[in-house]
Amino acid sequence: AQTVTQSQPEMSVQEAETVTLSCTYDTSENNYYLFWYKQPPSRQMILVIRQEAYKQQNATENRFSVNFQKAAKSFSLKISDSQLGDTAMYFCAIRAVGNMLTFGGGTRLMVKP
């Protein structure tokens, strides 16, 4: 079984500031992928960033980066230079080989002007 925990139900950040969303997970598998998805209000859920567990280098996509700590089973998302359009629900997810995608409970992020 695999589980994902997001301990921050809600967060807020000032525009242009940096914010970090936490995610911890558990899996007995050694080969898996981790994802952060973004769900803006009333809009489509989209992939923000993904990390292969076998890669030590942290993934980066423009203003979004992750801090992947495999031993600690931690996968946090850092958003730099926050923009109003970053306001959304953010879901952390894991998928191991042969398993379904498992989502965390989500973190609602509000970017304030």
Place this chain on the structure above:
Amino acid sequence: EADIYQTPRYLVIGTGKKITLECSQTMGHDKMYWYQQDPGMELHLIHYSYGVNSTEKGDLSSESTVSRIRTEHFPLTLESARPSHTSQYLCASRPPGFGELFFGEGSRLTVL
């Protein structure tokens, strides 16, 4: 944006009605999924399909049913809607391997 479409986006119906939520994707993905999500809450997998004529129930028990007669089409049906079915239903698909999920815009169902 992903080529996966859901209709209707919003639906308000009375108790006891039969409804079908449509989901279509033009990416040729074999794997398709239905999630149920209450507003601002986590996603729960209710159905999935690994290809034509393949359907399975997900982690969350649901009174809905699905079919997969064509690769691109994965409709969800409620034979007799109840207020407890009020929720948002998200359809998704993904390519082979460790590909990401592509989501539709969701169907928000309200049963009065």
